[in-house]
Amino acid sequence: MAVPDPRRGPAIDLHTHSTASDGTLDPADLVLAAAAAGLSVVALTDHDTTAGWAPARAALPDGLTLVPGAELSCRWYPDGPAAPGVGLHLLAYLFDPGHDALRTELARVRDARAHRAERMIELMRADGIDVTWDEVRTHAAGGTVGRPHLAQALVRRGLVGTVAEAFAPRWLGRRYRLPKDDIDVFRALALVRDAGGVPVFAHPRASRRGPTVPDSLIVDLAAAGLYGLEADHEDHAPPERDQIRALAGELGLVVTGASDFHGANKTVRLGAHLTAPDQYASIVAAGQGCAISAR
């Protein structure tokens, strides 16, 4: 595991979650924890929301730079819109949060996530599992609702020991999992670029979560404006990281590394994986929609 070492240059972690989505630290505590972990740059990339940006900025400690971002729930439809398609995550940095079409799309996805959670709870209740939408909604505290919030309810019931266990096939991994109403990935790319943002494909080889996409799609995404690939991620084995690095080299994309920190909902620590300073500088130079915040 990479531990931030100031002798190796600035420690840059470009993928984290707060309570604005399914992390467990609120945005203010997240930036404080990032500084305490020795990071010099942290990106806040909550699922489908920018709600954490303002409180993170307001709490930014000296010596830390905040890159505003989001992780967009996307889908690739190789067999047309009627087929289920393949889910994938797009990190977007430095976009204009006021961009009308993008803002509207994110609100639609968040709303659909809430309805999906309600339906997943109905499925569980039909099996005699006594979780309630009121409880989950209260626990999500206005943030983007996701399976980790349902997982926490199962942990509170003592039905599973940890959030990770709740992702087993017999629980939220398959039995009670419903698809999300994601954004077509090409539309998401176009929206992010139009909003002045920089799109990076998150954990493209993370097969543990479900099917992954072929390299041919990554080639097409690069032609459609994708800017980078996340190579160093907890869910990638070392050979997969090397493959992604090589593919990025062929396609002229930047390469990132990041923790995908979710607080107590996952075991990975802030700064577990890092982005090289030159790759980060390229992302910052490409971002047109809003500024980084530094203190």
Ligand code: AMP
């Ligand atoms: P959702 O977006 O509602 O489908 O939930 C997916 C979220 O659950 C992602 O943010 C993942 O980081 C998280 N997740 C997926 N698998 C696991 C796992 N095994 N343990 C903990 N969190 C997970």
Ligand code: ZN
């Ligand atoms: Zn998450």
Ligand code: FE
């Ligand atoms: Fe993700």
Ligand code: FE
């Ligand atoms: Fe993430």
